[in-house]
Amino acid sequence: MPGSHKLCMIPGPVEFDEAVLAAMAAPATSHVSPNFIETFGSTIELCRKVFLAPNGQPFIIAGSGTLTWDITAANLVEPGENVLVVNTGVFGDWFGECLGVYGANVTHVRAPFGARPSLEEIEKALTAKKYKLITVTHVDTSTSVFVDIKSIAKMVKEKSPDTLIALDGVCSVGAEEIRQEEWGLDVVMTASQKALGTPPGLAIMVVSQRALEVAANRKAEPRTYFGSFKKWLPIMKQYEARKPSYFATPSVQLILALHTSLKQLVDQGMETRFAKHREASKKVKDALEKWGLKLVPHSRDIAANTLSAVYYPDGIKGPELLQKIGAAGVVVAGGLHPEHAAKYFRIGHMNVSAVNEAENGHLDKTLHAIESALKVKRHPSPSL
Ligand SMILES: Cc1ncc(COP(=O)(O)O)c(C=O)c1O
Structure with a gap:
């Protein structure tokens, strides 16, 4: 490939x-x-x-x-x-x-x-x-x-x-x-x-x-x-x-x-790995929340550092958003929970994509792709 x-x-x-x-x-x-x-x-x-x-x-x-x-x-x-x-x-x-x-x-x-x-x-x-x-x-x-x-x-x-x-x-x-x-x-x-x-x-x-x-x-x-x-x-x-x-x-x-x-x-040391994953997670979640998106976990203290699960904003069609993010060169995942899958998507931030941001910029590239995809014209239906 x-x-x-x-x-x-x-x-x-x-x-x-x-x-x-x-x-x-x-x-x-x-x-x-x-x-x-x-x-x-x-x-x-x-x-x-x-x-x-x-x-x-x-x-x-x-x-x-x-x-x-x-x-x-x-x-x-x-x-x-x-x-x-x-x-x-x-x-x-x-x-x-x-x-x-x-x-x-x-x-x-x-x-x-x-x-x-x-x-x-x-x-x-x-x-x-x-x-x-x-x-x-x-x-x-x-x-x-x-x-x-x-x-x-x-x-x-x-x-x-x-x-x-x-x-x-x-x-x-x-x-x-x-x-x-x-x-x-x-x-x-x-x-x-x-x-x-x-x-x-x-x-x-x-x-x-x-x-x-x-x-x-x-x-x-x-x-x-x-x-x-x-x-x-x-x-x-x-x-x-x-x-x-x-x-x-x-x-x-x-x-x-x-x-x-x-x-x-x-x-690198496990303490450093833990700290770097916490930092990466904070960076992603801070950005998502700044854009007005809502995380799936009910509060930040019960949210994982390895991924972020986030609801699609009202008026945005999930599959279209994921497609736009993909077109910008980044693959994120849809929802997985059978009863709620259509309402949210997930971003993984682990290993090199969490600990080597200064060298590879994976988080910046991902956030940029999401931010530009969110700017697509919103659909009138608030149901998603
Ligand atoms: C928390 C958790 N447990 C178990 C599994 C199953 O692992 P695998 O898909 O490697 O069989 C997964 C897979 O994503 C997982 O996220």
């Missing part, structure tokens, strides 16, 4: 750094060659630094973010056990659906579109019965609502210490502050194509030793073959020990790219 590239400002896949793309272009490489073993081992170590989980167990497996849901559900929940889903959008619905496939008895604690359940509501739901697992979508990409996982994890530790805590960080890891070990998170899940700035195709998660023990002491074998911790744990350990290993072929080129990207994150 050379020549046809438009700036990809959707909430994943995001724009890729040149060095990350160059790493993908490696020639055919055996997955047990010494140079690949070294890179894979180092990538596993880098994951611990990005997730701030010095004692966690990383898993890097061919697949997408959704696979991390399956792996969590299949290994950590036995049929009939209770799981509480803190739901702030469709990704909460779908994670719940996935958990149900593995026999979990799922309860959702929900909030209206653009809001999040209060800590008190979550506590009330959690203490109503015994839960094996609580899942939280850190940033639900369908609403851009951000959830305060730190406070939730603290509350869970106090009120129900045996409940495992799983964070869907697909739209947050590498950008929003996450301190997996300090906050006591048992599973943090993500995928390669968002704030980790790598092409899609890797399911990435870091699991606490406590959760691995729970999985190892299950009554029944997990109902998954490809996604079994038992299969992958020795593989991850072998690669980290710089020894060849095989269960299922790893995505060699993607892992080379991920290694390059994670090294960039760690070299």
Whole structure:
């Protein structure tokens, strides 16, 4: 597609750094060659630094973010056990659906579109019965609502210490502050194509030793073959020990790219990455609000730093606006929540598009494209 590239400002896949793309272009490489073993081992170590989980167990497996849901559900929940889903959008619905496939008895604690359940509501739901697992979508990409996982994890530790805590960080890891070990998170899940700035195709998660023990002491074998911790744990350990290993072929080129990207994150420092994503988000949201647009999250303090979801202004036809923005060379995403999709659009600002503004000007280009598209003649219908 050379020549046809438009700036990809959707909430994943995001724009890729040149060095990350160059790493993908490696020639055919055996997955047990010494140079690949070294890179894979180092990538596993880098994951611990990005997730701030010095004692966690990383898993890097061919697949997408959704696979991390399956792996969590299949290994950590036995049929009939209770799981509480803190739901702030469709990704909460779908994670719940996935958990149900593995026999979990799922309860959702929900909030209206653009809001999040209060800590008190979550506590009330959690203490109503015994839960094996609580899942939280850190940033639900369908609403851009951000959830305060730190406070939730603290509350869970106090009120129900045996409940495992799983964070869907697909739209947050590498950008929003996450301190997996300090906050006591048992599973943090993500995928390669968002704030980790790598092409899609890797399911990435870091699991606490406590959760691995729970999985190892299950009554029944997990109902998954490809996604079994038992299969992958020795593989991850072998690669980290710089020894060849095989269960299922790893995505060699993607892992080379991920290694390059994670090294960039760690070299820059996670605190700086978090701060730069906050800055980028502020810049975008300040501009949108200055133009009179309304954000989907009910307040700025529950709005994600990784993307902005914003209502179309009255009298503007959504598809036409997106087309105009596209004509200016920038791709943004439409709404995703089934009941509200036609009313809003989403702008991703992650990885190079958030942290390298001085060099690449992605945010300025995007804001300029949106601003000029908004100047199109407004339609009389106020219904959108
Ligand atoms: C919050 C969240 N969870 C899970 C997923 C699923 O990830 P994937 O599309 O990589 O399977 C997404 C995808 O956008 C997401 O935003």
